[in-house]
Amino acid sequence: MKRIVLFVLTNVAIMVVLGVTASLFGFNRFLTANGLDLGALLGFSLIMGFGGALISLLISKPIAKWSTGAQVITQPRNADEAWLLQTVQTFSERAGIAMPEVAIYEGEANAFATGAFKNSALVAVSTGLLRGMTREEVEAVLAHEVAHVANGDMVTMTLIQGVMNTFVVFISRVVGSMVDAALRRNDSGSSGPGMGYFITTIVMDIVLGFVAAIIVAWFSRQREFRADAGAAHLMGRKQPMINALARLGGMHAGELPKTMAAFGIAGGLGSLFATHPPIEERIARLRETA
Numbered sequence: 001m002k003r004i005v006l007f008v009l010t011n012v013a014i015m016v017v018l019g020v021t022a023s024l025f026g027f028n029r030f031l032t033a034n035g036l037d038l039g040a041l042l043g044f045s046l047i048m049g050f051g052g053a054l055i056s057l058l059i060s061k062p063i064a065k066w067s068t069g070a071q072v073i074t075q076p077r078n079a080d081e082a083w084l085l086q087t088v089q090t091f092s093e094r095a096g097i098a099m100p101e102v103a104i105y106e107g108e109a110n111a112f113a114t115g116a117f118k119n120s121a122l123v124a125v126s127t128g129l130l131r132g133m134t135r136e137e138v139e140a141v142l143a144h145e146v147a148h149v150a151n152g153d154m155v156t157m158t159l160i161q162g163v164m165n166t167f168v169v170f171i172s173r174v175v176g177s178m179v180d181a182a183l184r185r186n187d188s189g190s191s192g193p194g195m196g197y198f199i200t201t202i203v204m205d206i207v208l209g210f211v212a213a214i215i216v217a218w219f220s221r222q223r224e225f226r227a228d229a230g231a232a233h234l235m236g237r238k239q240p241m242i243n244a245l246a247r248l249g250g251m252h253a254g255e256l257p258k259t260m261a262a263f264g265i266a267g268g269l270g271s272l273f274a275t276h277p278p279i280e281e282r283i284a285r286l287r288e289t290a
Contacts, residue, residue, distance in 0.1 A: 041173055049166030057158040060114045061101075061122050068112075070103035070124045080130070084142070088123055091143050091234050095150035097121075104130070109251045113145035114154055121149040132251050133244060140231050140244040147230025153223050160219050164212035172204030173197075213273055220275040228282055229289045238286050245286070249279035 064070065076082035085102055092099050098119035108128040115121030123145045130138060148154070180197035228245070232238035277285075 041170065045166045045170040045173075048169045049164075050162040053158045053162035053165060057116045057154060060116060060154065061120075064112065064114045064122060064124070065103065068105040068107070068124065070105035070122075072101050072103045072122075083135075084125070087139055087142050088146065091146040092149075094234050095146050095230075097146070097150050100146070100149055109133070109248060111141050111145055113148040115149070116154065118149050118152055121154070123149070128251075133247055136240045137244040137247055140235060140240040143231035143234040144227050144241065144244075147227040147234060148223070151223070151226060151230060153227065156223065157216070157220060161212075161216055164216055168205060168208040168212050172201050172208055175204050176201035217273050217275055221277045224276050224282065225285050228286050232286060232289065238289065242283055242286055245279050245283050 065072070073081050073085055076085060081104070084104070088102050089099050100113070100115070100121040100123045103122060103124040105124055105126055107126040109126060109132050111123070111125040111129055113121055113123045123142065125138070125141065129141065133141070176197040176199075177193065179200040180194050183196040184194055228241055229238075231241045235241065276282075
């Protein structure tokens, strides 16, 4: 709940900062002169930025189940499922959160956690991961995912994505208005945004979108380091997590849907847009952790 409050407060703060900045630098008068209303633009940025991110967060669990085919364990059908439930419950109690739903899905080695609230989350593991790892290594992966939930990482990533989206939408339209005004400097016969505004806005949305994606991916990588350390803390030692990462590095990690990629135990590596750090870097960072 604290992170949801933070989400709302940050939302309001971003709108205030953008509004005050626009007023101080005279952008509000400039935008009005070019057919754009500052209040309407702020509202549009809010809806497109935080609105989309918030909706994505709220429907994250059902979308995750549908897109991966994950089957929630309601009543254990065998000893392995009972063990999974007991392991997640133990780590949840240690982390001070409510028991998440636990699910299994068909696929190559991976696992993920999702959900809008830390006390009603979902932790899912693939059949490939269960087959390819020892029980202790699977425990480490489960602890890693529970650490994600306890850290409120789903809300944090949504907050960061929302902030980036808002700035992208707002800045691209301000720049589009400036370019359009420059192109139509000697044209006094028309009012409202022209073609220059729409073309510039589209280009800026794409360019700034790439920049925003790089920033969000960087935060995602830092979040993985924290979840690795959190898993070591929940288990009381870091060697099982190190072993799980090493094992994962030698396996073909299963791909998750794009909307879930940032929340898996494994992800794209070696680029500015990677949601997960390289396995070797994660192991090295974990070894250095006290």
